[in-house]
Amino acid sequence: MLVKAAWGVAGGVFVLWAAATLTFFGLRLIPGDPAQAVLGGPGSQASAEALAAVRAEYGLDQPVWVQYLRYLGRLGTGDLGSSYSLRQPVAEIIGAQIGGTLLLAALSLAVAWVIALGLAVWSTRGGRVAAAVGSALEIVAAAVPHFWLAMVLVLVFSTTLRWLPAVSTPGPAGLVLPVLTLALPLAGFLGQVMRESVLDALEAPFVLSARARGESEGGVRWRHVLRHGALPGIALSGWAFGWLISGAVVVETIFARPGLGRTLLNAVQLRDVPLVVGVVLVVALGYVVVTVLTDAVSRIADPRLRSAS
Amino acid sequence: MSGMSGVAAAGSPQDAPLLRVENLAVGFGRAAARAGAVVEGVSFEVRAGRTVALVGESGSGKSVTARTVVGLTGRGSWVAAEALEVSGASVLGVIRADGTRRGLPAPEWRRIRGAQVGLVLQDALVSLDPLRPIGREIGDALRLHTPLSAGARRERVLELLESVGMPSPAERIGQRSGELSGGLRQRALIASALAASPGLLIADEPTTALDTTVQAQILSLFEEVVARGTGLLFISHDLAVVSRLADEVLVMRSGRVVESGPVERVLGDPQHDYTKQLLRAVPAGVPRGVRLSVSAEPAAPAVDAIRTSPPAPPLPDRAPGAPPAHAVAASPAPSTASPPARAAGEPSAALVVRGVTKRFGDRVAVDEVSLELRTGTTLGLVGESGSGKTTLARIVLGLDAPDAGVVELGGLPWVPGRESLRRPRRAQLGAVYQDALSSFDPRLTVGSILTDALGGADGVAELLREVDLSPELARRRPRELSGGQRQRVSIARALARRPRVLVLDEPVSALDVSVQAQILDLLDRLQREHGIAYLFISHDLGVVRHMSDRIAVMGSGRIVEEGPAATVFEHPEHPLTRSLLAAAPTLSHS
Numbered sequence: 001m002l003v004k005a006a007w008g009v010a011g012g013v014f015v016l017w018a019a020a021t022l023t024f025f026g027l028r029l030i031p032g033d034p035a036q037a038v039l040g041g042p043g044s045q046a047s048a049e050a051l052a053a054v055r056a057e058y059g060l061d062q063p064v065w066v067q068y069l070r071y072l073g074r075l076g077t078g079d080l081g082s083s084y085s086l087r088q089p090v091a092e093i094i095g096a097q098i099g100g101t102l103l104l105a106a107l108s109l110a111v112a113w114v115i116a117l118g119l120a121v122w123s124t125r126g127g128r129v130a131a132a133v134g135s136a137l138e139i140v141a142a143a144v145p146h147f148w149l150a151m152v153l154v155l156v157f158s159t160t161l162r163w164l165p166a167v168s169t170p171g172p173a174g175l176v177l178p179v180l181t182l183a184l185p186l187a188g189f190l191g192q193v194m195r196e197s198v199l200d201a202l203e204a205p206f207v208l209s210a211r212a213r214g215e216s217e218g219g220v221r222w223r224h225v226l227r228h229g230a231l232p233g234i235a236l237s238g239w240a241f242g243w244l245i246s247g248a249v250v251v252e253t254i255f256a257r258p259g260l261g262r263t264l265l266n267a268v269q270l271r272d273v274p275l276v277v278g279v280v281l282v283v284a285l286g287y288v289v290v291t292v293l294t295d296a297v298s299r300i301a302d303p304r305l306r307s308a309s
Numbered sequence: 310m311s312g313m314s315g316v317a318a319a320g321s322p323q324d325a326p327l328l329r330v331e332n333l334a335v336g337f338g339r340a341a342a343r344a345g346a347v348v349e350g351v352s353f354e355v356r357a358g359r360t361v362a363l364v365g366e367s368g369s370g371k372s373v374t375a376r377t378v379v380g381l382t383g384r385g386s387w388v389a390a391e392a393l394e395v396s397g398a399s400v401l402g403v404i405r406a407d408g409t410r411r412g413l414p415a416p417e418w419r420r421i422r423g424a425q426v427g428l429v430l431q432d433a434l435v436s437l438d439p440l441r442p443i444g445r446e447i448g449d450a451l452r453l454h455t456p457l458s459a460g461a462r463r464e465r466v467l468e469l470l471e472s473v474g475m476p477s478p479a480e481r482i483g484q485r486s487g488e489l490s491g492g493l494r495q496r497a498l499i500a501s502a503l504a505a506s507p508g509l510l511i512a513d514e515p516t517t518a519l520d521t522t523v524q525a526q527i528l529s530l531f532e533e534v535v536a537r538g539t540g541l542l543f544i545s546h547d548l549a550v551v552s553r554l555a556d557e558v559l560v561m562r563s564g565r566v567v568e569s570g571p572v573e574r575v576l577g578d579p580q581h582d583y584t585k586q587l588l589r590a591v592p593a594g595v596p597r598g599v600r601l602s603v604s605a606e607p608a609a610p611a612v613d614a615i616r617t618s619p620p621a622p623p624l625p626d627r628a629p630g631a632p633p634a635h636a637v638a639a640s641p642a643p644s645t646a647s648p649p650a651r652a653a654g655e656p657s658a659a660l661v662v663r664g665v666t667k668r669f670g671d672r673v674a675v676d677e678v679s680l681e682l683r684t685g686t687t688l689g690l691v692g693e694s695g696s697g698k699t700t701l702a703r704i705v706l707g708l709d710a711p712d713a714g715v716v717e718l719g720g721l722p723w724v725p726g727r728e729s730l731r732r733p734r735r736a737q738l739g740a741v742y743q744d745a746l747s748s749f750d751p752r753l754t755v756g757s758i759l760t761d762a763l764g765g766a767d768g769v770a771e772l773l774r775e776v777d778l779s780p781e782l783a784r785r786r787p788r789e790l791s792g793g794q795r796q797r798v799s800i801a802r803a804l805a806r807r808p809r810v811l812v813l814d815e816p817v818s819a820l821d822v823s824v825q826a827q828i829l830d831l832l833d834r835l836q837r838e839h840g841i842a843y844l845f846i847s848h849d850l851g852v853v854r855h856m857s858d859r860i861a862v863m864g865s866g867r868i869v870e871e872g873p874a875a876t877v878f879e880h881p882e883h884p885l886t887r888s889l890l891a892a893a894p895t896l897s898h899s
Binding site for chain 2: 204205206208209210211212213214215216217219223224227228301302303304
């Protein structure tokens with residue numbers, strides 16, 4: 001058990017290191033001068049002296065491997081550095097933005113779960129037509145791109161019906177459309193795997209046993225099938241978290257909603273290396289934590305995983 | 310035992326049967342046209358304290374009949390009967406004005422299920438919800454049918470577990486089916502069916518997934534339950550089990566009852582050909598060389614003479630005029646024309662296992678096992694599951710390396726050693742497994758499976774004929790074949806490269822008794838014709854005895870007894886052998 005936990009931690013550290021390294025070198029591949037970015041972006045007319053001073057200040061005049069090692073050393077101590085563009089410590093910027101994004105992701109995950117399970121259980125109950133409708137809805141939902149879905153939702157609920165604001169405003173009303181934009185495609189994915197396992201569970205001998213015991217259809221679903229249906233959804237939720245964060249980049253931009261996604265997009269456009277790295281690392285850390293959590297929840301929900309390990 | 314006593318259908322008239330079925334028909338299709346009938350004209354009664362058995366092979370309609378009694382026949386099914394009564398009350402529903410029938414409403418069925426009729430299915434590993442503790446599963450019937458509080462239900466569940474012989478119930482109540490052994494979880498499943506004290510218990514192949522000794526314990530439990538006054542409808546393919554438990558038996562075939570009556574009469578003096586066929590197919594107590602399956606000629610009657618005199622085997626199935634494909638193969642095995650190898654004096658050792666040990670962590674799976682398999686003979690390896698039989702088979706096949714000991718094949722070292730050195734001699738050793746379907750690539754046709762094994766398309770038809778299959782089957786895929794056909798294909802694949810030794814790991818355990826009989830006859834014929842040595846692994850003592858020249862009994866990784874088949878069976882020396890023999894349900898042949 002301890003050995004397993006140690007491997008888990010080591011794996012998490014490896015993921016973080018890989019994310020930091022890939023981001024560091026990935027950003028070098030983008031053409032342009034980082035020092036220019038510090039001094040106000042490609043349009044600014046910085047003098048050669050100013051550029052040299054910035055390069056010296058940020059260590060950009062050193063060989064790449066020295067920069068890389070220094071960068072890793074700083075990360076090791078928890079120092080994410082300061083943003084070139086915003087002239088603020090990266091940790092502060094992320095601290096200010098992370099709440100909104102986490103709220104968006106968590107709400108979207110919850111809504112996706114409810115839709116997916118509801119659809120899976122309903123579509124396996126209503127006979128062949130319901131099954132076909134459920135399956136079709138899931139496939140369409142899973143295939144829809146975020147930006148398109150966002151525009152359709154805005155067109156229907158803001159422009160036409162005028163029920164909800166088109167731009168994210170503080171308060172619950174402003175969250176509805178962004179959450180739906182993220183949750184519907186995810187519900188399509190989750191629904192497909194959940195329906196599959198709901199169907200398997202409905203065919204399983206233990207359901208026949210339960211019915212032969214006098215259990216009602218509702219009872220069969222509530223006490224037996226729902227849990228079996230939820231299992232693959234739990235396992236997929238770790239992946240879903242990463243998927244939601246990348247979706248947040250699009251959604252926060254479209255709905256002009258403050259958050260990590262928008263911060264990341266701006267930082268990439270401005271070649272703000274420390275900020276990009278900081279956001280990527282925080283997201284990677286979140287991904288590791290969520291994966292560990294979903295593993296733990298899977299073990300609680302499915303005792304077979306416990307005895308097998 | 311507490312709580313089990315008040316089951317004799319309290320409110321109903323004393324003389325009304327717990328279950329009355331009169332001219333039952335069940336089908337899947339359009340009800341008005343009575344299309345797709347899978348059960349027809351079935352009639353029987355179950356009374357308190359009595360056991361009625363439905364016997365038949367897969368597809369005979371016995372499970373459908375059982376499920377119809379609790380209204381769980383399945384989607385798209387129709388049910389028609391002159392009478393279908395549980396504890397004297399009809400469960401057929403009502404006839405509408407237009408003559409069609411409306412089934413019993415769901416809430417009424419739910420009052421019957423669990424409360425008046427309990428159902429026990431085959432394997433509790435999947436018949437109890439693997440995600441829920443057994444205590445919750447057993448308590449569900451109480452929650453649904455009694456006003457007991459949660460605390461009182463728990464007390465009752467503990468009593469129930471006690472009454473089905475569950476050791477330390479207080480610890481087990483929180484465990485799930487996957488954490489219990491096969492026997493214990495089957496007891497939990499029975500407790501869950503008995504929880505609300507139904508008068509009638511239906512058991513559908515309840516011991517088929519169990520070891521012989523565990524099966525004997527569970528059958529005793531059923532006997533106890535019946536002795537307490539419960540009526541039992543017992544469904545099985547196993548005639549020996551039925552002969553032990555049932556008062557009355559109905560033999561079913563293709564949805565119809567071909568013969569029924571008291572068990573002594575039906576099994577002791579069968580009138581219908583199919584019943585006789587089924588009984589003859591049971592290999593227990595039948596010596597080698599006696600055909601088990603139906604053929605043009607009757608089974609050899611001189612039962613005692615068979616072993617001493619060389620068998621005069623019927624060889625009717627070979628394709629006439631077709632020379633065997635392997636006739637040119639440079640194989641030391643005798644050709645088909647030569648007399649059976651085992652008649653040729655003292656046979657040499659085809660396979661020798663010496664001091665083989667295999668550990669998995671702290672557990673010793675195979676412990677210092679030594680065996681000798683002589684050319685052209687069968688060595689039967691018996692033991693309960695977990696005794697190390699399959700691990701030993703994997704070592705013999707060179708799939709797992711032993712921690713100590715050697716295996717020799719044809720007098721030369723085989724294991725341990727590098728696989729690259731073994732590969733040229735792989736052709737000498739073949740294997741046949743229980744689950745033929747999963748041993749095939751499902752996308753390949755039978756023809757390409759055998760072509761792969763042969764190393765060329767020549768001889769595929771010949772090989773299929775050798776195992777009594779039509780060469781036309783070469784175009785089919787494994788999924789499109791019956792269980793018996795699949796096992797024949799897997800035997801053909803094993804034969805393709807003319808092995809000297811075949812490792813047969815439970816080769817007939819998944820088959821119906823009459824199909825099993827055909828496969829055993831085939832294996833017997835192939836051994837006589839080609840002098841192949843068999844390492845025959847099975848938990849079924851009847852099958853092993855029928856097939857084997859020598860028997861090795863395995864327990865906890867050791868060979869506890871080894872000797873000629875007749876000696877081991879008639880004068881068992883080790884306590885384990887005796888308990889295995891005592892536990893095996895037997896069927897006396899008439």
